[in-house]
Amino acid sequence: MSAAFIDNLIRDGIAGRIWERDATVFAPARGNDEVTRAVLNRLGWLSAPEDMQAEVERVRAMAGAVKSEGVDRVLLLGMGGSSLCAEVLRDVGGAAPGWPDLVVLDTTDEGAIARETARLDPARTLFIVASKSGSTIEVTSLESHFRARAAAALGVEAAGRRFVAITDPDTQLAAHARAHHYRDAFFNPPDIGGRFSALSLFGLVPAALLGHDLDGFLGAARDAAAGCRENAATNPGLALGAFMVEAARAGRDKLTLLLPPSFKAFGLWVEQLVAESTGKHGVGLLPVTGEPLFDAAAYRADRAFIVVSTDEDNALEALGGALEKAGHPIMTIRTRRAHLGAEFFRWEFATAIAGAGLDINPFDEPNVKEAKDKTSALLKDRPALERDRAPRAEGISVIASDGRPASPEALSQLLRGVGARDYVGLLVWLTPEPALEDAMQRVREAITRKTGAATTVGIGPRYLHSTGQYHKGGPDTGVFIVITGEDATETEVPGAGYSFSVLKRAQALGDLQALAAHGRRVVRLHVGGAESNAGPMIEAMVAGNR
DSSP: OOHHHHHHHHHTTHHHHHHTTOGGGSGGGTTOHHHHHHHHTTOGGGGHHHHGGGGHHHHHHHHHHHHHTTOOEEEEEOOTHHHHHHHHIIIIIOOOTTSOEEEEEOOOOHHHHHHHHHTOOGGGEEEEEEOSSSOOHHHHHHHHHHHHHHHHHHOHHHHHTTEEEEEOTTSHHHHHHHHTTOSEEEEOOTTSOGGGOTTSHHHHHHHHHTTOOHHHHHHHHHHHHHHTTOSSTTOHHHHHHHHHHHHHHTTOOEEEEEOOGGGHHHHHHHHHHHHHHHOBTTBOOEEEOSOOOOOGGGSOTTEEEEEEEESSOOTHHHHHHHHHHTTOOEEEEEEOGGGHHHHHHHHHHHHHHHHHHTTSOTTOOTTHHHHHHHHHHHHHOHHHHHHHTSOOOSEEEEEOTTSOEEOTHHHHHHHHTOOTTOEEEEEEOSOOOHHHHHHHHHHHHHHHHHHOOEEEEEETTGGGGTTHHHHHHSOSOEEEEEEEEOOSOOOBOTTTSSBHHHHHHHHHHHHHHHHHHTTOEEEEEEEESOGGGHHHHHHHHHHTOO
16 A cells, blocks of 8 residues: 555545544535435444443343353344344354354245254244344344244243344334344444444344453454544554555455454455445445465456454465565454454444545445345246246256346356456355355356456355445446255245245345346356255356356
């Protein structure tokens, strides 16, 4: 990063203006009262490390009572920022001895839901229903499914005691929690957006149930916030945000995170924060996380790298040095697991800086609703969904974005057309399994070696609340392979009139239609028959095409 660039940000007092809630630091708010009000209603995360201290005792008391009752499993039902911070807390921080396991369920996939249902013991499980809006379709569907199971096992009122809500005040979920005798409901400040909510109750409640030190978590965040007030190059959020903006302006908009194993889940949280916040109006930064590692010479000039190093693992710093020698912009962040609160705040502040530098509003998501609307339309147009469910031959079928059969050559043409600044997004609507994940990594490696392009993997419907905004609103540099399959079961969503299988199919097709409506380059691969062989089949087809 050039000293002159950050000097300009310091001269313009960007960091201080954000702290002063000056909405005009974000270009769309200048002269637009509606956008100004919207921005001002999304800056509560700035004071969350201070404000949330008042909630610690209540949250801690609830978690302690749950633990004392013998609960040994917490199942968090959420999407996007409402669930990914909990996944980071579990995977990076772990559960303290004697505290419950925490499982994040952010899906409509039949296989994943059936797996959690089969291992369910309602008497020893606490359900966290996490939704800022209180009406997210995935969350409401999962809640109704698991509440029906709990009620059948425990009785209606006793089942309610196994549920805790985290939402904004006066939402549909808030009313639902009261009506169904939830154990507790935590109401988050409404001026904190979902993807900026890690340091709010969406993070505190799961952290408490994992037995984490809440005072230390918020204390680390307050220290980071204090550093982010400085109008100097030492400001950690300003420095990271400036790095992101300068990289994007130089055409290096593939923000590649090199993370040690202990911080792997943190990449998913960064992915949704940065992609959804910056990917709009044809600009933005695409976080590339979990990618196979390559030699420095294999990376193209559309990359900028963040190397995260910890006191436990600094092995990636050597690769960072090689990348820097090869001419790639590098930033190294040295941290510790115990400093998760500080990292959440650093990245939130940096993302706000990036929004200011890229002349966008980082707090809206103008294209997310498109896929939701198309999903809703498909759920009402059941004949269209039934036509798509027509039996297909065993193996993989190639389908055009308009739903018509295509030849395998369509995939070859798609991959041959990958340009110098393009990336390839694998959008997977299959049950997550280790074997499938390993196959996707091999597919990513093969694509990069053949095309030089960065690759991402999005698991549906999770990615709709993460990179989905960037796919449709960011630069037209995405080349997409949507991968669907057949579900072995049909689990009805209570009271909805459709199954999770139908809902997932509608979401996959809805997003495919939204991508096509934006003129994105996309091909669909459909796995006929059992999904168990999906990984090798996809690997053979994609890796063998060029």
